[in-house]
Structures are given as C-alpha cells and as structure tokens.
Amino acid sequence: KNQVEQSPQSLIILEGKNCTLQCNYTVSPFSNLRWYKQDTGRGPVSLTIMTFSENTKSNGRYTATLDADTKQSSLHITASQLSDSASYICVVSEGGGGADGLTFGKGTHLIIQP
C-alpha cells in the first residue's frame, strides 16, 4: 500500500530560525510530489510541486528538495516568521493515477514562537 510518512509530527522553533521538515514515501510508480501549507481553520494551499526530474524547487523562503532514488523529500523554511505557523502536508502522486492516485501525509504541525 502506498504510504507517505512525515516527520516530525510537530515542531516548535523561534522566529527567525530555520527548520527542515521531512517526507518519506513508498508510492510507486512515482509521478510528482507536492508540499501544501495549511493554516489553522483553512484549506491547504500549494507551496511547491516537483516531478521526477526535479530535485529542488523554491517558493520564497520555502525550498523543497526531492531524492527520487531514496524516496525522500524535505521542506526547508528559511528565516521563519510567525505567519509560518501552520501544518505542512506532503502529497505524492502515483504515476498514471488520477485523483485517487494521491497519497497524503498526516502533516507536520509547525509553531513559530516570538
């Protein structure tokens, strides 16, 4: 069964610090991997999407990396801000799959403290 595991489950860091969130997956065949940000009480919003041939993708202070060989991805947040407090969800798409080919991780809950 396809699985997406995220770590840590939760993380607390001070404002201005950097952090890295991890995503490991067993989805096969692989098509693409996305990171979503979900603020409390809101729906997820897409941050990045990477296909097999991409190993880095940036969106402002967010940088995602992908190692398709080891089936690992990370999301690095630079110079964190209070507004970065949210859950970050890793989603992996199965190659050839449609809507039912998406596997969602449980998310990492990030808290930025002033």
Added chain:
Amino acid sequence: DAEITQSPRHKITETGRQVTLACHQTWNHNNMFWYRQDLGHGLRLIHYSYGVQDTNKGEVSDGYSVSRSNTEDLPLTLESAASSQTSVYFCASSELTGSIDTQYFGPGTRLTVL
C-alpha cells in the same frame, strides 16, 4: 477573483439525519473533489468528479454521495449521518486532469454528528 466556497462552515446534526454540504467554485474547473480530514489521518478522498454528470468513488465513499449537474457545484450528501462522520470536510477543484494538476481547496466545513 475566482474562488471556491463551502457552506455551511459549521454544522451540528443528529445521527440518522440527511445532511448536504455545499461546494461552489468560480474558476470553471472541470475537476472537483471532496475530502475529509481527521486527527491521525491525512486527507482522505471521498468522491470526485471530472465533469458534469461524472462522479467517482474515492477511498472512503461509504455513506456519502455526490451529484454534478453543473460545472460550478459539487454537493456532498450524507444519506444517514453517523457519529463516525464527524470530521472536517474539504472541497477542492483543479483545472487539469491527471496527476500533475494543482488542487485548490475551500475553507472547509466542520461537521459534528451527535
């Protein structure tokens, strides 16, 4: 601006009642999706539609139904609400068909079944 809305945002109902959650998008997207989000689980797909008159079952479709009579709306109906259906429900839409499409999520509906 184009958007995706859900109503109601909060709903309390009793076991056995029929409940309908509304989802409306103004992007003119062909693809629409319903997910539920529970603690300890990633987002799970309930039903999805690739166009008018098209509906498909997702991973957790039992007890739910959808109908697609126009491009803009995909209402989700709980035929006979059960306590196990207490959850936060998210509607999403996307433009492209296939695994590369980015889904845009609504704000969610928090449903409590007593």
